[in-house]
Amino acid sequence: MLVSRWAVSLLLVCMALGGCAKPPADHSALAYTRQSGARLTTNAILPGSAPVTQQPMPQRVFSAGSLTGRTLAVASSTDIILRPGEVVLTFDDGPRPGRTDKVLATLDEFGVKATFLMLGSAAQANPRLAQRVAAAGHTVGSHTFGHVDLNTLSRQEALDEIAQGERAVSLALGGAGQALSPFFRFPYLSQSGFLRTSLSQSGLIVLDVTIDSKDYYKESADTVAARTLSRLDAQGSGIVLFHDIHQRTIEMLPAFLAELEERGYSVVRLVPKDPGVFGRDIITAGAPELKGAL
Numbered sequence: 001m002l003v004s005r006w007a008v009s010l011l012l013v014c015m016a017l018g019g020c021a022k023p024p025a026d027h028s029a030l031a032y033t034r035q036s037g038a039r040l041t042t043n044a045i046l047p048g049s050a051p052v053t054q055q056p057m058p059q060r061v062f063s064a065g066s067l068t069g070r071t072l073a074v075a076s077s078t079d080i081i082l083r084p085g086e087v088v089l090t091f092d093d094g095p096r097p098g099r100t101d102k103v104l105a106t107l108d109e110f111g112v113k114a115t116f117l118m119l120g121s122a123a124q125a126n127p128r129l130a131q132r133v134a135a136a137g138h139t140v141g142s143h144t145f146g147h148v149d150l151n152t153l154s155r156q157e158a159l160d161e162i163a164q165g166e167r168a169v170s171l172a173l174g175g176a177g178q179a180l181s182p183f184f185r186f187p188y189l190s191q192s193g194f195l196r197t198s199l200s201q202s203g204l205i206v207l208d209v210t211i212d213s214k215d216y217y218k219e220s221a222d223t224v225a226a227r228t229l230s231r232l233d234a235q236g237s238g239i240v241l242f243h244d245i246h247q248r249t250i251e252m253l254p255a256f257l258a259e260l261e262e263r264g265y266s267v268v269r270l271v272p273k274d275p276g277v278f279g280r281d282i283i284t285a286g287a288p289e290l291k292g293a294l
């Protein structure tokens with residue numbers, strides 16, 4: 001059994017390092033220190049003292065203590081198979097000055113890589129910031145041009161909107177010689193079988209969400225962090241949706257990542273197996289040429 005062999009090796013690594021098998025549970029008493037010296041308490045994340053579950057949580061011993069996880073090369077959505085304790089961080093709707101740059105700083109502090117699904121309109125308006133994201137080693141995909149609910153458009157209009165978004169992000173990155181990755185996320189997660197099939201046939205990789213942080217709700221940063229951690233604990237792994245345009249997301253991210261580390265999760269970096277979309281004839285086969293300037 002692969003899984004059990006993996007678990008045994010993990011346990012051995014843990015034993016060798018000594019002390020990563022922390023007792024689960026008592027979150028109210030937890031405090032942790034990062035190498036950077038920042039000291040946080042979980043009270044900031046989990047108000048109250050009740051843990052999510054009373055059951056033992058063996059998955060709290062996911063890894064040997066490093067938040068930096070493996071790099072997963074992806075050719076299609078079905079390649080994204082996460083092991084217990086693995087988390088993919090995704091940030092939609094940017095780049096936005098004053099926000100995205102702070103997300104980058106926090107991710108860098110924790111040594112983890114995320115995937116940014118950028119809007120064509122935002123990347124076009126802030127090409128330097130888009131380039132900074134890619135230059136920092138994060139994966140950049142697209143999220144349409146103007147954040148339209150694609151189910152309100154005709155099939156062709158939807159495909160054009162997606163293509164326009166890809167082109168705009170590509171152009172923004174291209175200014176620094178960087179390539180857009182073929183990851184794509186549907187705005188509002190609003191999709192159709194037709195669009196999924198069309199994108200897949202065109203080489204785009206639809207990046208689904210398994211844990212929605214709901215950081216777009218007008219709630220406190222602590223509430224967003226607590227909800228996301230709770231869902232992660234329940235599922236054991238997941239692709240987490242955040243938005244790098246909200247102040248509460250900026251505020252919750254350091255404590256959230258510290259808590260991920262404390263609980264033994266690792267952050268997986270997604271990269272395309274076939275990098276870049278240039279030369280790929282995306283979703284426009286049989287369609288009229290894109291109109292208008294980007």
Ligand SMILES: [Zn+2]
Binds near residue numbers: 187188
């Ligand atoms: Zn969005």
